[in-house]
Amino acid sequence: MNQPLTARQADKPRVEMNKLAKRLRRETGQAIADFNMIEAGDKIMVCLSGGKDSFALLDILLYLREHAPIDFDIVAVNLDQKQPGFPAEVLPNYLTQIGVPFHIENEDTYSIVKRVIPEGKTTCSLCSRLRRGVLYRVAGELGATKIALGHHRDDILQTLFLNMFFGGKLKSMPPKLMSDDGRNIVIRPLAYCREKDLEAWAEARAFPIIPCNLCGSQPNLQRQQVKQMLNEWDKRFPGRIETMFRSLSNVVPSHLLDPRLFNFRDLKATGTPDPDGDLAFDPVELPQAVQFMPREDD
Numbered sequence: 001m002n003q004p005l006t007a008r009q010a011d012k013p014r015v016e017m018n019k020l021a022k023r024l025r026r027e028t029g030q031a032i033a034d035f036n037m038i039e040a041g042d043k044i045m046v047c048l049s050g051g052k053d054s055f056a057l058l059d060i061l062l063y064l065r066e067h068a069p070i071d072f073d074i075v076a077v078n079l080d081q082k083q084p085g086f087p088a089e090v091l092p093n094y095l096t097q098i099g100v101p102f103h104i105e106n107e108d109t110y111s112i113v114k115r116v117i118p119e120g121k122t123t124c125s126l127c128s129r130l131r132r133g134v135l136y137r138v139a140g141e142l143g144a145t146k147i148a149l150g151h152h153r154d155d156i157l158q159t160l161f162l163n164m165f166f167g168g169k170l171k172s173m174p175p176k177l178m179s180d181d182g183r184n185i186v187i188r189p190l191a192y193c194r195e196k197d198l199e200a201w202a203e204a205r206a207f208p209i210i211p212c213n214l215c216g217s218q219p220n221l222q223r224q225q226v227k228q229m230l231n232e233w234d235k236r237f238p239g240r241i242e243t244m245f246r247s248l249s250n251v252v253p254s255h256l257l258d259p260r261l262f263n264f265r266d267l268k269a270t271g272t273p274d275p276d277g278d279l280a281f282d283p284v285e286l287p288q289a290v291q292f293m294p295r296e297d298d
């Protein structure tokens with residue numbers, strides 16, 4: 001027979017949700033501060049696709065705006081790409097209900113993608129390139145100073161591995177960048193947030209989520225594989241994802257192989273020990289398990 005819940009147990013979901021809300025807001029605030037993403041007087045164009053991440057982004061930024069020491073504006077923008085079955089009323093209804101200024105841009109990129117990409121091939125890369133171009137133009141028309149996208153920590157790590165595995169580049173997704181047309185600053189305020197937290201937040205807040213595969217496109221297979229690899233690592237080696245993510249803010253160009261980042265050519269012995277020198281194999285830096293591994297000559 002089920003035991004009745006104690007008051008403390010019954011309160012647990014609410015406590016968990018409060019913790020989650022605090023964590024997401026703290027991480028977003030931290031990323032904004034670390035990369036100076038938002039300044040006084042900014043008009044932030046929040047790109048709202050209808051997916052969980054962009055809903056959460058808007059939600060968290062609205063909260064932070066209320067509590068930030070600086071004034072900035074928010075305008076939500078959705079690009080209706082004319083995918084068959086796209087429920088065009090969902091976002092305007094939601095945004096009107098929460099009282100956020102918004103703009104819906106109608107542009108049939110769906111037909112272009114269908115015309116250009118052969119049947120059976122994934123259409124997401126052209127689709128997002130076209131979407132980006134339209135959003136940059138709209139930002140100019142609306143007088144937005146920054147464009148905010150809902151990419152999170154897991155997107156950033158996946159992109160890092162995709163670039164390494166398939167592009168031969170040590171490169172990820174920057175939290176703040178100048179757009180390719182040189183006219184916009186793009187920010188990713190959720191850069192420190194975990195996808196599973198955003199999922200839980202989207203569920204708790206009951207955002208009216210619109211799926212992104214109405215167009216029938218298959219998700220990018222390589223990205224799916226990398227995502228699965230990272231999820232498996234996360235299960236098998238707790239903490240690995242966090243450590244890997246931290247490494248992105250801890251880059252040591254002198255210990256990589258790119259002569260454009262470090263002047264190896266002119267490197268000379270100075271005769272003075274360097275306190276930050278080659279610590280890569282310093283036992284103090286290594287986890288216990290590795291420290292106590294036998295050396296080959298033991």
Ligand code: SF4
Binds near residue numbers: 083123213215216217
């Ligand atoms: S799933 Fe469809 S709408 Fe979403 S990015 Fe891919 S092509 Fe575009």
